[in-house]
Amino acid sequence: MDKPILEVKNLSVSFNAFSGTVRAVRNIDLELYKGETLVIVGESGSGKSVTTKAILGILPKNGRIDSGEIIYQGEDMAKYKEKDFYNIRGKRISLVFQDPLSALNPIMKIGKQITEALILSGKYDKKSAKKRAIELMEAVGIPKPELRYEQYPFQFSGGMRQRIVIAIALASDPEILICDEPTTALDVTIQSKILELINEMKAKNDLSIIFITHDLGVVANMADRICVMYAGKIVEFGTAEDIFYRPAHPYTWALLSSIPDLDTKEKLFSIPGAPPNMLAPPKGDAFAQRNKYALAIDFEEEPPFFKLSDTHYAATWLLHPDAPKVEMPEILAHRIERMKEANGIVD
Amino acid sequence: MSTNENKKALLRVEKLSMYFTTKKRGIKDTVKAVDDVSFEVYKGETFGLVGESGCGKTTTGRAIIRLYDPTGGKVYFDGREITGKLDKEKKKFVTDRIAMIFQDPIASLNPRMTVEEIIGEGLKVHGVKDPAERSKRVREMLLKVGLSPEHATRYPHEFSGGQRQRIGIARALIVGPEMIIADEPISALDVSVQAQVINLLNDLKEEFGLTILFIAHNLSVVKYFSDRIGVMYFGKLVELATSEDLFKNPLHPYTKALLSAIPQPDPISEKKRQKIFYDPESHDYKDGNHPSYHEVKPGHLLYCTESELKEWTKDMKD
Numbered sequence: 001m002d003k004p005i006l007e008v009k010n011l012s013v014s015f016n017a018f019s020g021t022v023r024a025v026r027n028i029d030l031e032l033y034k035g036e037t038l039v040i041v042g043e044s045g046s047g048k049s050v051t052t053k054a055i056l057g058i059l060p061k062n063g064r065i066d067s068g069e070i071i072y073q074g075e076d077m078a079k080y081k082e083k084d085f086y087n088i089r090g091k092r093i094s095l096v097f098q099d100p101l102s103a104l105n106p107i108m109k110i111g112k113q114i115t116e117a118l119i120l121s122g123k124y125d126k127k128s129a130k131k132r133a134i135e136l137m138e139a140v141g142i143p144k145p146e147l148r149y150e151q152y153p154f155q156f157s158g159g160m161r162q163r164i165v166i167a168i169a170l171a172s173d174p175e176i177l178i179c180d181e182p183t184t185a186l187d188v189t190i191q192s193k194i195l196e197l198i199n200e201m202k203a204k205n206d207l208s209i210i211f212i213t214h215d216l217g218v219v220a221n222m223a224d225r226i227c228v229m230y231a232g233k234i235v236e237f238g239t240a241e242d243i244f245y246r247p248a249h250p251y252t253w254a255l256l257s258s259i260p261d262l263d264t265k266e267k268l269f270s271i272p273g274a275p276p277n278m279l280a281p282p283k284g285d286a287f288a289q290r291n292k293y294a295l296a297i298d299f300e301e302e303p304p305f306f307k308l309s310d311t312h313y314a315a316t317w318l319l320h321p322d323a324p325k326v327e328m329p330e331i332l333a334h335r336i337e338r339m340k341e342a343n344g345i346v347d
Numbered sequence: 348m349s350t351n352e353n354k355k356a357l358l359r360v361e362k363l364s365m366y367f368t369t370k371k372r373g374i375k376d377t378v379k380a381v382d383d384v385s386f387e388v389y390k391g392e393t394f395g396l397v398g399e400s401g402c403g404k405t406t407t408g409r410a411i412i413r414l415y416d417p418t419g420g421k422v423y424f425d426g427r428e429i430t431g432k433l434d435k436e437k438k439k440f441v442t443d444r445i446a447m448i449f450q451d452p453i454a455s456l457n458p459r460m461t462v463e464e465i466i467g468e469g470l471k472v473h474g475v476k477d478p479a480e481r482s483k484r485v486r487e488m489l490l491k492v493g494l495s496p497e498h499a500t501r502y503p504h505e506f507s508g509g510q511r512q513r514i515g516i517a518r519a520l521i522v523g524p525e526m527i528i529a530d531e532p533i534s535a536l537d538v539s540v541q542a543q544v545i546n547l548l549n550d551l552k553e554e555f556g557l558t559i560l561f562i563a564h565n566l567s568v569v570k571y572f573s574d575r576i577g578v579m580y581f582g583k584l585v586e587l588a589t590s591e592d593l594f595k596n597p598l599h600p601y602t603k604a605l606l607s608a609i610p611q612p613d614p615i616s617e618k619k620r621q622k623i624f625y626d627p628e629s630h631d632y633k634d635g636n637h638p639s640y641h642e643v644k645p646g647h648l649l650y651c652t653e654s655e656l657k658e659w660t661k662d663m664k665d
Binding site for chain 2: 216223244264335342
């Protein structure tokens with residue numbers, strides 16, 4: 001495989017809170033390759049958004065990078081000063097936020113918000129920026145862009161606003177697009193249109209995408225590779241097919257079997273308890289307390305990554321050669337069987 | 348699944364309409380949030396109401412339980428009309444029998460009341476005067492929804508989202524309602540917690556013999572949870588069928604679009620899947636060509652014109 005265009009090595013991020021230090025991200029490694037969509041899944045508080053904020057240098061004031069490197073274009077962005085980010089943020093790496101309403105300035109015309117990004121990129125003057133903005137609006141599927149150019153965010157629907165945010169993110173022709181739950185606030189029909197748009201823009205502009213979500217179902221059609229995060233750590237990563245057809249970590253099992261698909265009849269698998277308090281991350285495997293498959297060692301020592309295939313790794317002691325053999329929850333095993341049948345896959 | 352052989356409509360909604368008028372710079376504008384919606388909910392079943400935001404599904408729920416005063420139409424509960432003027436007796440009838448679970452577990456609990464006060468308030472209104480009795484019943488209910496009796500003296504902010512939704516469920520159930528209107532009860536929760544709440548609702552439905560009107564936009568969950576499903580679009584109920592039939596035989600183009608947009612946790616078939624998009628302009632509803640409800644087969648209602656009926660039901664499967 002080629003060299004990754006963005007590489008995160010052993011990154012740890014923590015926040016100073018009133019009650020102590022919150023260890024939001026703990027020693028994670030990520031690689032983003034050219035032209036791929038890397039999905040990071042996890043529940044709220046798992047550290048997925050914090051990771052991308054650390055990459056872009058937009059951590060809140062009480063947050064800091066404790067250790068690790070973020071390698072982009074041969075430089076370590078973890079050591080960057082605010083000034084150094086000016087040529088990266090919004091130019092080489094762009095961000096699409098979850099809530100399109102709060103990402104837009106309510107008292108600025110839509111056209112101005114797009115041309116602002118264009119003019120800042122230094123490649124356009126006022127006149128050519130307007131032309132380019134209208135092209136961008138057309139590209140992201142806004143009908144009557146000349147008319148819409150003069151309107152304000154409140155005159156747009158949620159889906160249309162998200163399209164504008166995507167247009168702004170693409171204005172400077174970035175190399176990497178980070179999407180932080182871009183469809184969570186939207187309806188299913190609008191969601192599928194926005195996902196399609198992101199895919200289309202990826203192909204057209206040769207983008208690499210980091211896509212953050214808490215819903216595994218949303219990303220099945222976009223993801224090339226998937227990282228599953230829990231309590232600030234990556235617990236499993238692999239290609240989309242690895243994760244959906246051969247999940248190996250009990251947390252991935254739990255995530256997959258807690259959502260019903262259209263043929264689910266069985267009782268849903270629910271994860272007992274709540275995610276751990278990151279003020280004092282538990283010893284050993286953070287998921288052990290909620291995991292019915294947990295072994296004694298899970299409470300003592302953090303599991304390393306075990307290799308399942310060249311692309312697929314999972315951090316669980318269950319994969320240790322000496323571990324007892326356990327089966328994934330029945331509801332999930334059934335679904336995978338159904339999926340294999342429907343797609344004509346034989347082992 | 349409940350058997351619908353001895354279909355007894357517990358709730359009957361007839362031509363329900365809810366209009367909101369706004370006045371901007373002296374110009375009156377009417378929003379038809381719910382327009383001429385009729386359906387029945389049978390005893391012991393879960394009826395799912397789906398549609399995108401702004402389609403009027405929440406308004407329908409709220410108009411039924413009289414949080415809004417419907418503009419038109421009638422609602423019958425257990426054979427009795429519950430629309431019209433609310434006197435004290437009728438209000439008691441409604442609030443005794445129907446309870447509601449809200450979407451936002453943070454906004455729907457009073458932050459200054461303890462859990463015991465929140466859950467016990469309904470009992471107080473229902474005339475359980477003895478505080479010891481109230482406290483006993485609140486604690487029993489806490490156990491049933493998967494919390495512990497010690498939680499009774501705490502405040503809502505001390506709980507996680509899933510636990511707060513359990514408090515909301517306990518509050519709805521303590522007055523012993525026959526029917527629950529659950530308005531997006533899981534959409535504000537994390538994935539792993541959603542399953543907990545769905546399983547809890549399913550267990551409680553069995554235990555108390557509840558009838559549930561389940562309002563949601565997540566179709567996989569609605570399919571999993573409901574016996575019958577009504578699809579709403581812009582204030583209209585466009586299609587209604589059993590959940591099996593609706594997914595096998597979606598007839599209205601909006602239903603088709605909605606079903607094709609459901610994300611499925613399968614990367615291989617997802618990448619192949621053809622998405623259908625709905626164009627509301629595609630209907631020809633002008634010049635006396637008015638759509639109405641047609642029963643295409645027993646229990647499957649479709650909102651369309653005569654010509655559309657022919658066109659859409661051409662290749663219907665059994």
